[in-house]
């Protein structure tokens with residue numbers, strides 16, 4: 561029988577991405593402080609937060625992730641409010657940014673205790689946005705719970721001119737790398753022979 565898999569995330573996107581693989585899991589959101597430390601590089605930040613989320617929740621195998629949009633070294637997390645969302649979208653307009661997602665898989669039971677992680681980077685090129693586009697998009701409410709104030713899988717997809725790298729990574733969970741971490745942690749992936 562497959563070990564009990566816990567997703568330490570409140571994000572419906574992450575749950576849906578794992579559901580695409582047909583994995584049975586339980587959701588137990590982790591409530592951790594997501595503030596950036598002064599001078600903390602983006603890579604270190606997402607990795608630290610993903611590890612903290614994975615360590616905050618009990619389970620046989622615990623999976624957690626953290627996503628940040630990085631624009632010229634500045635980490636854009638989830639916007640504080642509508643004005644902050646408009647500011648972020650204005651900054652992303654007509655330029656390229658990175659999306660970093662850190663994934664942490666923890667297996668704590670028995671002698672097989674392991675903690676595995678990966679940081680995946682995708683590059684996104686945004687169209688030049690008009691003030692009307694920004695105002696309309698912020699009013700949809702979609703940006704408010706998204707890193708960098710947009711959702712590539714939603715209406716925000718209309719602003720994305722090009723992407724290099726993993727699409728699922730931008731949505732919040734890089735599926736290829738996540739499957740590999742789970743496999744390495746001893747989770748039987750559905751395509752492996754029994």
Ligand SMILES: Cc1cn([C@H]2C[C@H](O)[C@@H](COP(=O)(O)OP(=O)(O)OP(=O)(O)O)O2)c(=O)[nH]c1=O
Nearest residue numbers: 569570571626627706707710711712730731732
């Ligand atoms: C850039 C981008 C981000 N996002 C989302 C993914 C994440 O849910 C969110 C980034 O916030 P996170 O803090 O990584 O995740 P979360 O607070 O939603 O969930 P939890 O901490 O419980 O795991 O932004 C999209 O859905 N689409 C996008 O295109």
